[in-house]
Amino acid sequence: EVQLVESGGGLVQPGGSLRLSCAASGFTFTSHEMNWVRQAPGKGLEWVSYISSTGNTIFYADSVRGRFTISRDNAKNSLFLLMNSLRGEDTAVYYCVRETIAVGGAPLDYWGQGTLVTVSS
Amino acid sequence: QSVLTQPPSASGTPGQRVSISCSGSSSNIGSKPVNWYQHLPGTAPKLLIYSNNQRPSGVPDRFSGSKSGTAASLAISGLQSEDEADYYCAAWDVSLNGQVFGGGTRLTVL
Numbered sequence: 001e002v003q004l005v006e007s008g009g010g011l012v013q014p015g016g017s018l019r020l021s022c023a024a025s026g027f028t029f030t031s032h033e034m035n036w037v038r039q040a041p042g043k044g045l046e047w048v049s050y051i052s053s054t055g056n057t058i059f060y061a062d063s064v065r066g067r068f069t070i071s072r073d074n075a076k077n078s079l080f081l082l083m084n085s086l087r088g089e090d091t092a093v094y095y096c097v098r099e100t101i102a103v104g105g106a107p108l109d110y111w112g113q114g115t116l117v118t119v120s121s
Numbered sequence: 122q123s124v125l126t127q128p129p130s131a132s133g134t135p136g137q138r139v140s141i142s143c144s145g146s147s148s149n150i151g152s153k154p155v156n157w158y159q160h161l162p163g164t165a166p167k168l169l170i171y172s173n174n175q176r177p178s179g180v181p182d183r184f185s186g187s188k189s190g191t192a193a194s195l196a197i198s199g200l201q202s203e204d205e206a207d208y209y210c211a212a213w214d215v216s217l218n219g220q221v222f223g224g225g226t227r228l229t230v231l
Contacts (some may be wrong), residue, residue, distance in 0.1 A: 030207035035220070037166075044123065045158070045166065045209050059218045100171065105154030105221060106213050107171035114165065 001095075002026040002110045004096045009115030016086050020115060022079040022096030029077040033099040035108060036070060036081050038092035038117075049081065050096070050106075064090075086119045093117075124149065125210050127223035134231045139199040141226045143210030145191050149221050154212045155193040157186055160207040160225075169208070170195060197228075205230045 010022040020036070034047040049070040050059040058070055069082040079096055093114040101107045133139040133154050136162040145151065157170035170186035173193065185196045193212075197204055210223040 028181045043224045044225035061219055103172060105156055105172055107156045107168055111165035
């Protein structure tokens, strides 16, 4: 069974940092591209970042570029998101999401349950 | 303001057919496949339709997708109470180099 379990969320002050982790199991992690997607309270889904299966290709949404860093450890089946210079508008549930293999259009076929990040003083 | 445009709400009665539209541009829907997601509050979003009109295993054939030019559509036939959820369209945007989502459509089953 595919499982994606996020951790590391919590309350942080504006300007602070937080590192999210995602533990993957039940599939060949090294074969899949991965993403982070977030949902702010009362808002819709927003894509945050993408990383290729090898980690060689990375993309970010304009809203987080320069502040967030995505990475992965294929030896430990883990995905990470380091978030610096956090702002109130970064408050959201952050989802770790797997991309389907070999299908155009980057469908996101498995989602974790999410971890809540609250940026507030 | 979302890159892809969806109506904020839709509704129907049990057994009816409803359709949700999604409008984009040449850099996303016009050049890349569209995917649809169903999101029930408090749960993880679920992939409903991929590559414009393909259903993942386990998704009932009551759900169907289509695309024409820079617009896409999700249709739900034989509406059921458990279909009440938020629905999002999404596509890769070649100009932004990232996924873009619609603002979401809240479907109410009356």
